[in-house]
Amino acid sequence: MKLLRVGPAGAERPAALDGAGLLRDLSGLVPDVDGALLADDAALARIREALAARELPELDPAGLRVGAPVAGIGKIVCIGLNYRDHAEETGQPIPEEPLVFMKAPDTVVGPRDTVLVPRGARKLDWEVELAVVIGRTARYLDSAEQARAAIAGYTITHDVSERAFMLERGGQWDKGKNCETFNPMGPYLVTSDEVPDPQALGLRTWVNGELRQDGSTADQIFPVLEVVRYLSQFMVLRPGDVINTGTPAGVANGQPEPKPFLRAGDVVELQVDGLGRQRAELKPA
Known part of the structure; x- marks a missing residue:
């Protein structure tokens, strides 16, 4: 569904x-x-x-806003550097274990909503990601099979990042990951029965019509089921929680100088095979 x-x-x-x-x-x-x-x-x-x-009322989609496909999200758990080519393009070593950070649920907006450029932002970046939505309470999972059973479905997420806030302002990554509107999600949640292999999905990003990211979940360092199993060793995953599973190569921060960071007026479009498409216009906060 x-x-x-x-x-x-x-x-x-x-x-x-x-x-x-x-x-x-x-x-x-x-x-x-x-x-x-x-x-x-x-x-x-x-x-x-x-x-x-076909007994449910039909809605006219014309002019109808699409929100994030999941309400009441408890937490958003994110995996950094989870694609080998992305780690390589940014000059960072391949992680030996998943790198984990969090985004606040109030960063979530709809898949066509405006993304706000924070005041003082200098290095705003795009990241298309496959998001996992949890459907069963998961703690101390033992196997990939148990992890699979805990997944309700999948959606697209845009892990918008301000690299200067992340990397040049001290502390951890939180300041560059949690600005308002920094997690557009959707358009829909595709239930797990319709995604038999989450490691066979293409991911793409266009910025102002130019293809910037063109990767596959097959290149993840830590595959989806292992990520769910691993996280359950450190925290309880509950129904409605979201996991952002990382982004492939092609982000602005991985490009040669001058890096093409985002600015107000830019349009970013994202697509994941079978999960639909997003479109966000950037405006100043």
Whole structure:
């Protein structure tokens, strides 16, 4: 299934795309697309049945804002330097274990919402990523099979980063990762049954129409299931939590000087195979 949330920011309603690609209203069946829904097999089955029967009201997508596909996110856990080519382009060693950092849930916006350029930003960068959405409480998982069972589905995330804030202002990476609007997500959550191999997905980024990133999850250093298993050794993953699994080569910070960092007025488009497409215009904060 492709689950999404549509409507004004803060007042989104749950929706889904049916087999014909028509937008259907789920608000008569479930209150929202959130961790509670993703952990409820019976509710998900009801949605599948209603979509197959085409008995849900159709929504007109024209002019309808698409929000982030998951509400009430508890935490966003991110994996840095998880593609060999990205580590190499930035001159950093291949990690021996996943590099973990966090983004605040309030950085999340919709897949077509504006991305704000922070005041004082000098090195704003793009990062297309496959995001994992958790559907079962996961602690101390023992195997890839257990990790697979904990995943509700997948979506696209844009791990917007301000490199000067990250790397030149002291401390850890938090200052360059948690500015407002720095985690556009969506357009939809694709349930895990429709993504049989998360290591076979192409990821692409265009900036002002120019292709900048063109990679594959096959090149991840730590594959998706290992990332979920690994994280569960250090923290409890709960339904609705999100994991950003890293970005391939092609970011601005990996380019020769003068590096093509983003500015207000730029347009960034992202795509992951089978998960849809994002588009963000940058404006000053």
